[in-house]
Amino acid sequence: MRYILISLFSLSLLACQYRNKPNINASNHSFSNYNEVKVNHLNLFLDVKFGKKEIWGTATLKIRNEAKAHQIILDTKGLSIDHVAAGAKNKLTETTFTLGPEDSILGRALIIPITDSTTEVSVAYHTLPASEALQWLSPEQTHDKKHPFLFSQSEAILARSWIPLMDVPAHRFTYEATVKVPKELMALMSATNPTVRNDSGLYHFRQERPIPSYLIALAVGDVGFKPLGRNTGVYAETGFLDSCAWELQSMQAMVDSAEALYGPYAWGRYDLLVLPPSFPFGGMENPCLTFATPTIIAGDRSLVSLVAHELAHSWSGNLVTTATWNDFWLNEGFTVYFEQRIMEKVYGQKYAEMLAALGRGELDLTLKELMADPARRADTRLRLNLDGRNPDDGMSDIAYEKGRFFLRHLEQTTGRRDWDRFLKNYFSDLAFKSTTTSLFLDKLNKELLMTPELHQKADVRTWVYGEGLPAYATPVVSEELERVNADLAMSRRGFTAMLNHMKPETYTTHHWLHFLRNLHTSIDAKGMKVLDDRFHFTQSGNAEIQCDWYQLAIKHQYKPAYPALEQFLKKVGRRKFLMPLYKALIQTPEGKKWALDIFRQARSGYHSVSANSVEELLQH
Numbered sequence: 001m002r003y004i005l006i007s008l009f010s011l012s013l014l015a016c017q018y019r020n021k022p023n024i025n026a027s028n029h030s031f032s033n034y035n036e037v038k039v040n041h042l043n044l045f046l047d048v049k050f051g052k053k054e055i056w057g058t059a060t061l062k063i064r065n066e067a068k069a070h071q072i073i074l075d076t077k078g079l080s081i082d083h084v085a086a087g088a089k090n091k092l093t094e095t096t097f098t099l100g101p102e103d104s105i106l107g108r109a110l111i112i113p114i115t116d117s118t119t120e121v122s123v124a125y126h127t128l129p130a131s132e133a134l135q136w137l138s139p140e141q142t143h144d145k146k147h148p149f150l151f152s153q154s155e156a157i158l159a160r161s162w163i164p165l166m167d168v169p170a171h172r173f174t175y176e177a178t179v180k181v182p183k184e185l186m187a188l189m190s191a192t193n194p195t196v197r198n199d200s201g202l203y204h205f206r207q208e209r210p211i212p213s214y215l216i217a218l219a220v221g222d223v224g225f226k227p228l229g230r231n232t233g234v235y236a237e238t239g240f241l242d243s244c245a246w247e248l249q250s251m252q253a254m255v256d257s258a259e260a261l262y263g264p265y266a267w268g269r270y271d272l273l274v275l276p277p278s279f280p281f282g283g284m285e286n287p288c289l290t291f292a293t294p295t296i297i298a299g300d301r302s303l304v305s306l307v308a309h310e311l312a313h314s315w316s317g318n319l320v321t322t323a324t325w326n327d328f329w330l331n332e333g334f335t336v337y338f339e340q341r342i343m344e345k346v347y348g349q350k351y352a353e354m355l356a357a358l359g360r361g362e363l364d365l366t367l368k369e370l371m372a373d374p375a376r377r378a379d380t381r382l383r384l385n386l387d388g389r390n391p392d393d394g395m396s397d398i399a400y401e402k403g404r405f406f407l408r409h410l411e412q413t414t415g416r417r418d419w420d421r422f423l424k425n426y427f428s429d430l431a432f433k434s435t436t437t438s439l440f441l442d443k444l445n446k447e448l449l450m451t452p453e454l455h456q457k458a459d460v461r462t463w464v465y466g467e468g469l470p471a472y473a474t475p476v477v478s479e480e481l482e483r484v485n486a487d488l489a490m491s492r493r494g495f496t497a498m499l500n501h502m503k504p505e506t507y508t509t510h511h512w513l514h515f516l517r518n519l520h521t522s523i524d525a526k527g528m529k530v531l532d533d534r535f536h537f538t539q540s541g542n543a544e545i546q547c548d549w550y551q552l553a554i555k556h557q558y559k560p561a562y563p564a565l566e567q568f569l570k571k572v573g574r575r576k577f578l579m580p581l582y583k584a585l586i587q588t589p590e591g592k593k594w595a596l597d598i599f600r601q602a603r604s605g606y607h608s609v610s611a612n613s614v615e616e617l618l619q620h
């Protein structure tokens with residue numbers, strides 16, 4: 001009843017709002033006035049209701065009204081705001097609020113009047129089915145199939161869809177939370193975490209280090225914990241926990257190697273949660289607790305570079321954070337570079353170079369596609385202009401791989417010793433701060449590129465503001481992949497010659513990926529059958545190999561793989577796999593019909609991040 005009354009009240013305020021046309025500018029993909037009012041701390045109470053698929057919450061923000069502003073503006077999207085209070089600590093009184101007009105990307109501004117003496121603002125709210133960050137899974141969609149599961153994905157601008165806050169990466173705050181969940185489930189957050197389930201169903205969390213909003217995360221499920229090392233461990237559904245712990249055995253070595261490279265790990269524990277297969281990304285670097293896709297649990301420890309990537313974000317991204325989504329490459333390019341350095345330290349240079357060569361292959365494909373489209377050529381610059389667009393548009397190989405190769409180029413230009421010293425200082429000088437491309441370049445010019453020769457050789461402006469890759473950025477030569485190239489060259493003499501030449505027992509997942517991506521173009525469905533009979537790609541349990549093989553199957557109409565392909569698309573929700581497969585399917589009218597049919601059935605199992613991307617693709 002209270003909700004209805006307050007909503008009616010807020011509607012009348014809204015009408016008033018339109019008449020007065022207040023000046024609420026969205027800049028940096030946020031309505032919030034973070035330049036006027038600082039949020040220092042967020043205190044959350046969340047009641048997770050699986051029956052209704054809703055979270056009922058109260059978000060209390062401790063603020064500092066530095067600019068003596070008359071209002072605090074928060075971001076919301078798909079939330080129902082129930083009531084709002086403001087005042088000083090323990091003296092909050094209910095106040096009015098206004099919701100701005102809906103923007104399809106940014107959501108709605110929540111405007112709350114404040115005074116010079118306001119130090120706390122509290123918002124009672126509940127999530128709606130449209131709360132895009134949250135994915136509610138039925139027991140059938142989990143590994144153990146016994147209990148439901150909930151997880152959040154806040155990056156880039158979806159934190160506002162489950163918490164009203166200043167959703168902008170340039171602003172940081174600490175948080176604490178009390179989360180109420182069904183007694184048979186455990187809650188985990190990007191904070192200090194429990195390791196055992198308790199009987200009250202109440203869990204308390206603290207994140208004492210200031211973080212940007214996109215790093216707030218919640219997962220609720222029937223999960224258990226296994227320690228892996230000094231400050232590392234893994235969470236997974238109980239029936240999957242042992243396999244995950246076996247696969248991730250090198251996690252502690254990775255943390256130790258990362259610390260040796262670029263300074264102390266700043267977040268206390270580094271744990272990883274393996275989620276059900278609908279998780280839309282490979283991993284998400286939620287502080288203290290990386291969220292990861294189960295597709296990295298390949299059974300042979302071959303896909304753990306993803307852990308190195310998410311761990312590296314503990315420095316690049318979580319410690320030193322991009323201030324705007326236009327500078328997203330500062331989070332991801334640095335992280336891919338750092339990931340490679342960790343992999344080199346733990347697994348050796350040959351292995352790391354193989355990963356870099358595969359990364360370069362992926363970058364070349366993305367560049368080819370973007371450069372061919374005049375409307376998207378500008379998206380091949382490291383520094384983007386995403387104003388008016390969804391920041392997810394910037395999540396391409398450009399930020400990740402072009403960013404990595406730019407930093408590799410800087411390392412090669414300045415020498416590893418000086419470069420490493422610079423990078424270590426960069427992380428310690430800017431710890432718990434935001435950064436921008438120009439800030440990074442200023443620092444680079446002042447501290448590393450100190451001679452005209454180095455400055456000229458570094459060619460920074462071409463890399464950052466230019467389209468494509470500089471002509472001198474030659475492909476990476478990987479000794480391991482050269483071995484695969486030699487096998488592939490034999491295919492010109494026929495498949496039998498190639499098969500006789502190969503030593504498949506020495507191939508890792510990465511060798512296979514290179515093999516599949518460079519198979520002679522003349523391969524047909526008959527050749528596919530020969531390969532499948534020999535190597536059983538269709539039935540592979542390795543999602544990376546499955547994704548590449550099924551793309552070939554679609555291209556060459558190799559029908560024996562179709563049932564497995566359909567099953568894969570219905571089970572796995574990782575966008576990286578869904579997009580190329582759906583893209584391959586829609587090349588023909590009958591493929592498109594099939595793709596639409598699969599999507600119709602699979603959609604409810606995808607997170608909104610994946611579902612929206614696939615939907616957009618299928619509409620064209």
Ligand SMILES: [Zn+2]
Nearest residue numbers: 309313332335
């Ligand atoms: Zn990343």
